[in-house]
Amino acid sequence: MDEFVARSLDEIRFWSRIMKEHSLFLGLGFRAEDTQLKNEANQFYAVFEEIERRAYEFQPETDPHIIQAFNTEVRIAATNIWAFKRKVLGLILQCKLPGQTNFPLLVDHVSREANYFRNRLEELNSGTLEPLPDAIIDENVFFLKIMADHAKFIGHLLDPSERKLVDQAREFSNDFDKLVFQAVDLSHMRPQSQTVPLLSQFVDENRVSVKSLRDFKKTARDLIEECRIKSIIHPLLADHVFREAERFLFILDMFDQSLSGVKVNKREILY
Ligand SMILES: [Fe+2]
Ligand SMILES: [Fe+2]
Numbered sequence: 001m002d003e004f005v006a007r008s009l010d011e012i013r014f015w016s017r018i019m020k021e022h023s024l025f026l027g028l029g030f031r032a033e034d035t036q037l038k039n040e041a042n043q044f045y046a047v048f049e050e051i052e053r054r055a056y057e058f059q060p061e062t063d064p065h066i067i068q069a070f071n072t073e074v075r076i077a078a079t080n081i082w083a084f085k086r087k088v089l090g091l092i093l094q095c096k097l098p099g100q101t102n103f104p105l106l107v108d109h110v111s112r113e114a115n116y117f118r119n120r121l122e123e124l125n126s127g128t129l130e131p132l133p134d135a136i137i138d139e140n141v142f143f144l145k146i147m148a149d150h151a152k153f154i155g156h157l158l159d160p161s162e163r164k165l166v167d168q169a170r171e172f173s174n175d176f177d178k179l180v181f182q183a184v185d186l187s188h189m190r191p192q193s194q195t196v197p198l199l200s201q202f203v204d205e206n207r208v209s210v211k212s213l214r215d216f217k218k219t220a221r222d223l224i225e226e227c228r229i230k231s232i233i234h235p236l237l238a239d240h241v242f243r244e245a246e247r248f249l250f251i252l253d254m255f256d257q258s259l260s261g262v263k264v265n266k267r268e269i270l271y
Contacts, residue, residue, distance in 0.1 A: 029102030085111035148176035159230035
């Protein structure tokens with residue numbers, strides 16, 4: 001099985017569904033009179049729904065050249081939705097859409113996810129995947145901030161009367177803000193910080209926190225689904241942020257495995 005084809009299809013299957021759902025969330029947040037923006041959001045929904053469908057139709061044995069062309073096409077769509085999200089962010093920050101209901105941080109957040117998707121496709125197609133120690137730091141800087149944002153969204157979209165859950169969400173937000181700073185510190189200390197013991201401790205520590213946030217999201221998702229708590233969280237958004245935590249955990253597990261492999265081969269120092 002071709003590694004390039006498998007990785008490309010995996011990224012596209014995961015992120016095209018995510019982009020599709022972002023279009024839905026953005027559309028729901030616009031005001032009734034913002035028909036043009038709603039139409040644009042609906043068009044992106046259709047584009048990514050179609051991309052998702054096609055990504056599941058390709059087999060692992062597909063000619064890599066066909067996948068390369070598909071990646072390029074999807075990268076352009078990801079760039080377009082990124083530009084749309086940045087445009088919406090600009091409108092919100094200039095108070096041109098008073099009364100719309102998406103937080104600016106959420107719009108910025110979904111644009112960062114589109115940018116990440118676009119970069120992954122670019123890296124896959126150009127064959128310039130980062131060396132492992134850089135990938136470990138960069139993916140963590142990206143995903144820890146994503147997780148910190150999620151905790152903040154949950155905290156702000158729960159009903160204020162759900163005091164205990166709001167407190168828990170705030171604790172996760174604080175915890176992840178600290179982890180983001182730690183990751184940025186490690187990033188600044190590059191390349192000297194890229195030793196196996198430091199990276200492996202970094203991955204372990206982050207994994208513990210992501211697991212507990214993932215469990216919290218799962219609980220919140222189930223409670224929302226069963227109508228047991230008060231909130232303005234869309235059930236699909238609750239599931240969406242849960243899936244993104246699962247994705248991060250999957251990536252952390254991959255790093256952990258690669259690091260233990262490195263430990264065996266290269267002893268303790270990568271650089
Ligand atoms: Fe997302
Ligand atoms: Fe997210």
